Amino acid sequence: MAYTAHSHNTSFGDSNINCNNVTNNDNKIVNVNNVIADENPEIMLWLSPLDPKGRHQDVRTDRLDGVGSWLLETNEFREWRSNEGGADKAVFFCHGDPGVGKTYLR
Amino acid sequence: MFSDISSLVIDDLCDEPSEEDIAIAMFYCDFRDQQKQTATNIIGAILKQLLVRGEVLEDVQSAFQKAKKEVGGRGLRLPDMVQMLKQALATLPRVFICIDALDECIPKHLLELLGSLKGILHESHKTRIFFTGRPQVETEIAKYFITGIIIPINPKTHDIERYLEKKLEMDTECDAMSDSLRADILRIIPQRISGMCVRRSAVPTLWMILY
Numbered sequence: 001m002a003y004t005a006h007s008h009n010t011s012f013g014d015s016n017i018n019c020n021n022v023t024n025n026d027n028k029i030v031n032v033n034n035v036i037a038d039e040n041p042e043i044m045l046w047l048s049p050l051d052p053k054g055r056h057q058d059v060r061t062d063r064l065d066g067v068g069s070w071l072l073e074t075n076e077f078r079e080w081r082s083n084e085g086g087a088d089k090a091v092f093f094c095h096g097d098p099g100v101g102k103t104y105l106r
Numbered sequence: 107m108f109s110d111i112s113s114l115v116i117d118d119l120c121d122e123p124s125e126e127d128i129a130i131a132m133f134y135c136d137f138r139d140q141q142k143q144t145a146t147n148i149i150g151a152i153l154k155q156l157l158v159r160g161e162v163l164e165d166v167q168s169a170f171q172k173a174k175k176e177v178g179g180r181g182l183r184l185p186d187m188v189q190m191l192k193q194a195l196a197t198l199p200r201v202f203i204c205i206d207a208l209d210e211c212i213p214k215h216l217l218e219l220l221g222s223l224k225g226i227l228h229e230s231h232k233t234r235i236f237f238t239g240r241p242q243v244e245t246e247i248a249k250y251f252i253t254g255i256i257i258p259i260n261p262k263t264h265d266i267e268r269y270l271e272k273k274l275e276m277d278t279e280c281d282a283m284s285d286s287l288r289a290d291i292l293r294i295i296p297q298r299i300s301g302m303c304v305r306r307s308a309v310p311t312l313w314m315i316l317y
Contacts, residue, residue: 047150047151047187048147048148048153050142050143056116056132059110059113060114060116063113064269067110067268071257072114072118080255081234087231090234091251091253091254092236092254092257093236093254093255093256094237094238094257094258095243095244095257096240096260
């Protein structure tokens, strides 16, 4: 399949998901999944009436550059992401007060 | 802020040049859609995003055809959905699942979701899960994922100021704004939030004036 030729080897299932550094290869991934969704609308609905597509794009469009980027630099995040901690560190949970939540202020 | 962080993490995962083969699925919980956001439907929405490989799609297609023959296409139950996701994960490389704003789920659905994900992780050691939520769900997370990483997010004052400035710039009701109101908003909200003593009603009250 075309997605295997993707330079990052990253697969995106949601048709509306895209990356910041969009490359042609990323678009291929998105297109591949659009085809799957287009050809199987019944199956998609059967799996779930929820369709998260679009939400990620909306959030990232409104996102302020730099906000929260400290998190990506923490050892804990790197450990989670890199698989160093093994199965014990498979879950990463960020919590906080909703005071500045976008949903809260919107 | 949480949604921002979730989208930042997702972008970070997909931007990182890596030789490693990974797949990403995400879900943003929303209190406006609580009734539909059952554990079954959320796991189904995650599975939908992982139909990127031929074998995963084929497995799901055959399960669908089988279900279609029974009582004209009956819906999936949670154990069926969990089993299908487990099968999909077994055929995929490393998978990152990001779920935003857990606290926006109904508690019953949340506990079913966490219990299901715990079972999934037990069998799929290549899967990583990223959650965000308010502190009230920390107890549940710690209960289901004893060794998980838990990080508090404390908004930085300058982040709040930048956020407010951006929102004020985008305000479509300019006539309702005055310099003194604007100054009050930029002064009082960051003060209260960064002091973590915000009264739940204080921010929306000020904010509503903008509409």
